[in-house]
């Protein structure tokens with residue numbers, strides 16, 4: 001039977017092992033910085049000023065003809081409420097940049113990632129988001145189908 005010697009001190013770290021560990025650590029730090037930068041960039045892309053016109057006789061804008069229907073265009077989510085009002089707010093969740101949806105049953109804008117909710121005017125109802133959404137004006141010419149979003 002062979003006896004295995006019991007080590008009395010931890011194994012020494014070689015220079016190669018040390019450099020390998022440092023390289024891995026720096027890579028992790030660089031990836032973390034990139035990830036937070038990407039999130040910050042997505043949040044900063046919410047438009048401050050928009051002025052565009054689409055036509056609801058074309059897909060995907062035709063969703064707006066129906067109560068509860070909505071579309072996302074140029075960073076803005078445009079919806080028709082159950083009461084028949086046309087509303088528009090920025091489409092990017094202020095928490096981590098997820099694109100919002102319109103929930104017809106609850107008459108609100110909603111983030112599917114962490115469940116933040118906003119009223120039809122963009123007012124924060126539930127976090128974790130901590131701020132309101134920018135609101136835009138919508139005008140619809142039901143004769144031509146033109147939908148103008150401005151703000």
Ligand code: FES
Nearest residue numbers: 093095096111114
């Ligand atoms: S990204 Fe919207 S609540 Fe987190």
